[in-house]
Amino acid sequence: MDRREIAALLAYIGRLDPRTTRTDQGEARDQLAQWHELLSDVPMATPHGWDARIAARQHIRVSPYQILPSDIARPWESYRRDRLHRHTDPTPSADPDDQAAWTAELAGTRRAVAIGTAQPTQYRQIASRPIDPGVKARLREVGSCIPPEARSALAPFRLARAAREAAIARGEPDALSVRCDWCQAPVGELCRRRRIAPDGFARGNAPRATPHHCRRDLAAQQAQQSAMT
Template structure:
């Protein structure tokens, strides 16, 4: 705020709280100089939600204490921090090989956001919470964001999942939907080959492409309850 804006702010505050009014010309001049020194870098108002008069009125309305410059400076600093925390630097339009121009554009954008001259730039994917229409249509058509041809190419690299999907597609019980009592695999995990050594301890636990027969029987027995 410049001195004219500080004077207007003090006049507004004086109408709401006469205790801040200085009738002596020298005291009024000193008050104006003090407030300008402390609030010179704080704008009177911005296009995006900041107004020093609103802050002053809120303080006078809620606090029994006479307003001080810090009662406006502190909310302004909180306002700046909040805007910068919500801001995500957009890609500058400057040439990336021109480091000075690239950096200057980033700094200028951040300064505009911090000063309230520009709105924070946020990622649409984070703030909107809406699924893209093309992806929504794909999900309705194939019930997965992975296209069928890609899923077929991935099948050799994840045989247990491919077998599970094929069984479900043919109406067979979902063996991976229950725990395997033989190898101890939890629901959702593939069965494992347990090689038992002479001492009775397990020597290996490589994943199986197909579940153990006992797990299939258990899934089939629970299928009516799971449906």
């Protein structure tokens, strides 16, 4: 805020709380200089929810103490912090090889969000937006959001999942849809390789790439019962 805005804010506060009004010209000048020094980087209002007069009115309404510049600056810092926490940097339009332009655009976007002249940018995944009908149709067509080529490339690194998908492709029931009675693995989790020491305690609990036979048999029984019903 510039000095004229500070003066307007002090006049507004004086109407709500006469204790802040300075009748002496020298005291009023000193008060104006003090508030301007402390609030020069705080805007009077922004297009997206901030208004220093609302912050002042809220303090006067709920607090019995005379308002200070910090009672305006503190809500402003909370406002800035909340907006930056909700902001995710969009990809700059500048050339990535031009480091100076790339950094300057990122900093400018953050600054605009922080001072309230631009709205925070959120990830599409966490924003409440409907799914494109074309995407839904494509997923129904291919059956998965992972292309077959990518799935084949990932198979050597996801042995357990690859074995599960291969079993389902062969028409076998999904063993991970039931709980394993041998290793007590819950639904959806891999079976565990339990090695028992002579004292009776388990010495190993590594995941297995394939489910236990009893788990596959139980999944087959449940699938058969479901088909009969």
